Amino acid sequence: MPSICFYFQVHQPFRIKNYSFFDIGHSHEYEDEAKNQQIMNKVADKCYIKTNNKMLDLIHRHKGNFRISYSISGTAIEQFEKYRPDVLQSFIDLANTGCVEFLAETYSHSLSFIFSKPEFERQVSKHAAMIKKYFNQVPKVFRNTELIFNNELAAHIDGMGYKGIICEGADRLLNGRTPNYLYNTVNGKKIKLLLKNHRLSDDIAFRFSDRGWKEFPLTVDKYKKWVYDVAGNGETINLFMDYETFGEHQWESTGIFDFLDHLPGAIMEHPDFDFKTPSEVVDSYPTRDTYDVHEFCSWADTERDLSAWLSNSMQSESFKRIYAIESDIKEINDPKLTNVWERLQTSDHFYYMCTKFWNDGDVHKYFSPFETPYDAYMFYMNVYSDLECIVKRKLKKVRAPKIAKAKTIRLQANDGKAIGEHPALTS
Amino acid sequence: MKSSLPKVLMLGWEFPPVINGGLGVACHDLSSAMSEIADITMVVPKTSPGFKMKNMNLVGINNIDVNTFDHHPVEGASLPYKIHNVRADINPYYSTNIEGYSVEGGGSSTASYGTTDRERLQAFNIDSLYGGDVIQKVMQYADITASLASKMDFDVIHAHDWMTMLAGIKIKEQTGKPLVMHIHSLEVDRSGPDNRGWVYQLEKKGMEIADLLLPVSQFTANIISQHYGIDSGKMKVVHNGSMPVNAFKSKRRFKEKTVLFVGRLTRQKGPEKFLEIAARVLQKDPDVRFVMAGVGDYFKSVLERSSYTGIGNRFHMTGFLDQEKLRYLFSVSDVYCMPSISEPFGLSAVEAAHFGVPCVISKQSGVSEVLNGALKFDFWDDNKAAGYILNLLHDKTLRNKVIEDASENLKDITWDISARKIVNAYAEKQFI
Structure with missing residues (x-):
């Protein structure tokens, strides 16, 4: 049935x-x-x-x-x-x-x-x-x-x-x-x-x-x-x-x-x-x-492969960049920042950068909020650049307290008087 | 007093408020400096009625009263005309159309003077009346200007670039007055040395007929002898000046140091060289941002190459910018880079110097002859340029020295000096 x-x-x-x-x-x-x-x-x-x-x-x-x-x-x-x-x-x-x-x-x-x-x-x-x-x-x-x-x-x-x-x-x-x-x-x-x-x-x-x-x-x-x-x-x-x-x-x-x-x-x-x-x-x-599938297939475009998101250098560059900061984002572990990063992974951003034209290009254009794939790429990379600045700044902060928390050893003389202080770095 | 000054009939094409690039600015600044020591009548295709210049008679062909215009056809070119706006709506400094980007200009000294759709439409109406091609406009301009000249009293004809050459030749033939040609840019710069099209032919003919040539640099003078076969004896190099700039410094909004390129993205300006230089610098120091301001037919290919090269997060293309944004960019930049393949002068480097930004410029530029406080490289040597940029970013002593030397040079890069050189050249040639 x-x-x-x-x-x-x-x-x-x-x-x-x-x-x-x-x-x-x-x-x-x-x-x-x-x-x-x-x-x-x-x-x-x-x-x-x-x-x-x-x-x-x-x-x-x-x-x-x-x-x-x-x-x-x-x-x-x-x-x-x-x-x-x-x-x-x-x-x-x-x-x-x-x-x-x-x-x-x-x-x-x-x-x-x-x-x-x-x-x-x-x-x-x-x-x-x-x-x-x-x-x-x-x-x-x-x-x-x-x-x-x-x-x-x-x-x-x-x-x-x-x-x-x-x-x-x-x-x-x-x-x-x-x-x-x-x-x-x-x-x-x-x-x-x-x-x-x-x-x-x-x-x-x-x-x-x-x-x-x-x-x-x-x-x-x-x-x-x-x-x-x-x-x-x-x-x-x-x-x-x-x-x-x-x-x-x-x-x-x-x-x-x-x-x-x-x-x-x-x-x-x-x-x-x-x-x-x-x-x-x-x-x-x-x-x-x-159903034996070695290479990725998808339901997009006539090719039904990854080419809607990964067929030109602008797409690969922006993908490479957004995933390159993954470890930093996770180290910072700020839910708001993670959310921003997560949204920038949405496949649509890369779909808008697609330069394949003809029939499928029309579909890409229909969905894109941008005039050209080049605009889509430029604005995305500008956003990425700002995010990267924030990530760098926050990373510094996240890492800084570890050093500040290091124990301080007070040096004392026989009579108990302080002679000085030295930070002792813990591993 | 003024009547004793040499009388100069200047033929310009771009002029405020209708300008596309550096030529309009140079013509304006030069003629206002010259107006102190010469009696100048400047004829341009279009001005706005309210736009006046001190000490100078500015004639926009669009503003001539049709009824009072006494037309004397020259060489049988009889047209039953009405005077309309002959608008320079072609852009002689772009080699091809720019797909997807509508452009008014793009270049350091570029100002954008907006035109309404209505005006644009009128310009197209005119196109249909006179024919839309450039040569038609150039001929039209020549014809009208020659008619105007027949009623004027002047000692010297002073034409700027190829668009006005035909007019210059006509007026010289008609009046027997000496013809001076000021060369700001050549077809060989714009389209490469192999281009021998009609613009080249017009330039060659014009320069042969002219009595005195004023190239804006020795670099351009050399091109004129090498590529146009003109005797260097009738040339006198007059470098451009620059207007005082209200320079300021702004705080960068990000940590990375910034290297700036400003100009049309055409072959001549070497935008791809800038990309290659950027890639080399970033290999050594990833904390630098490269900013490319301007539009042109290389826009897409450079953008795609920047992503292909894997420097998309450090290479920023801004598209067309207005003056305010450009000035802001100068104010936050740490190095200005001009990798032009063939640059008659390069006013943008002077502007950068005014903002206290050290310049790394190609030797194939006119400005490199006057800006000693700059690091110079052959345009093909991106390794050397990258090295210079890295040195300027990391070596404070070098940086300060270059800035200091450039600010000394700026004292001698003025339009007053250019203006005096020109009037002296008239005198040497006994035109006045």
Whole structure:
């Protein structure tokens, strides 16, 4: 009995402002508060509130048989807290239905797995704590930023105790096989892999309103048939997409909400099909083959690799710099400073620096708050430079007391009179 | 009194408030200094009606009353014209367009005088009327100026750079008055010695016809003989001066010492050299920041190279800056570096010296002939330049000595001295 497994990504970065060279050492406000608030309000009104209401309605209407999952980044949650607590409340309401699973990810939607394992683990556990706090769940299935994945990640996540992992079903790695089964990773690890069915996912996420697409317009009946076609050749149809698909990327006027409204009922007309969350899929089905991924793959751009974040020198330089101060940040151990550093790891900053153009460049440009990738890089490096100054200063302070605390030995003469003092350095 | 002074018809292109770079500033400062000892009429394509110069008759072609303008076509160039703003909306000092960056200027002595969209639009209207290309404008300017000159009384024609050369030649042919050409910058500097385009041809022809050439440095004089084949006998080097600067020092907002580059990011200014020098310095001393102020067609490539070289956290590109920000940069800098490949003069180094910033400059510059209080290197020798910068950053004695010597030199880098040299040269040649 094949299952439909929906996972929606909810993420908003803290965008940085046009922070000029002259701000270095002068202003420590890096973020574009106005823009972040404005975008949050726009997306909340067009997407989050509306879609959450729809999901809640669908869950009630189908008496708990419609089941979905979310991965919400820590930076998105922080922005809900700050600008739109009503959105946060509506996610909590969804969590209370018992039909919604929340997945684990890196707190700041970062690429930390590639650059620092300790930081990666810190962010994953910080994120899990936040999920526990708001949704009263302990995440069991992990998804990495932008579905970045390889064998090493699978082994690492397995070691951290997760039972499933979300990844892209890349054609070049599937080699003709279907993404509609659970796969296992290499080296006998227990963790199960859920592979995105990118055709059926992107039909909704990207092609829904594309008038140039030969299947336009996409109706529930048509889509239902494609889903039914899987019968006999699959156990889980993984529909993974950005949550902003609903109302933001695909505007309400495209009919996306009507589509969403009718889809679950239509699919469940067939008694063999149901909806499951990722954990339920993992618990229900065995793995059928091995998905062997040596080089990183992702769900981004047509390349489905790391090139959206790591294909030019500006991106590698800024990555190198931000992770170079990790040990200093951790030595200083100032929660506020760590938070600033963590937010600067958000993958979006590097995505804006991408100089790949053509089709994917348009997507990069659509999301970027900056005019050019060069601006994105310059402002980021200026921010970094200011942070570096602060780190240096604080590091000095943190290290200084150790010397000051050194014991002082008073030298005394026979008669008890002081003859002098000398500091005795302890190791 | 004034009538006994030599009468000079000056032909300028950039002039406040319409300026793009150093040429406009130099023309303004020089002509105001000369106005004390000569009777100057300056004709430029555009001035603003309210802009007056003491002791000087400033004619903006855009401000001529159409009705009173008695037009005498020269050499059959008869146009049924109305006088419109002939705006120098080309930028003769940028070699190519700058993608993604809209630019008014960029350079140490660059001031930005804003133009409204409406004015810009008008300029484009004019383009469609007269043709948008530069040569058309240069010819237009020559034609109108020659007509004006036919009604003027003057002893000497004094033209600045290639845009006004055609006008100079016409007026000389028409009046038989001696033609002086002041050379601030050459196509060979801007586009490299292999460029032999029409600007080069115009420069060559103009300099051949001229009776006296005034290159702004010996460096430029040498280029004129080597690349244009002009006899050095008719040249007289007149170095630029500089206006007194209200210099000040500001406190840096970060700990690292700062090395500054100011200029257009074009081949001529050696922006890539600055990057290479920065990389060498940072190998020895990571606590230095390099700041590159200006825009130009090398912007993106230099930015990308700075990240590729792995010095992104120490190499800062500011883009275009206004005067106030530039002055602030001078006031916080520890070393000024000018690695120009071919720099006729280089006023920005003088400005740095005014701010008490020691200069490391390429020998391929005019300013290196007058600023002895500076450390000089061949533009290709970035190792040497890096060494100089490190020495200036770490050796206080050397640093103070260079600053002290430069401030001595500044006493002799004045426009009054340049102005007197020019009038003396007129006299030597018996133009006056």
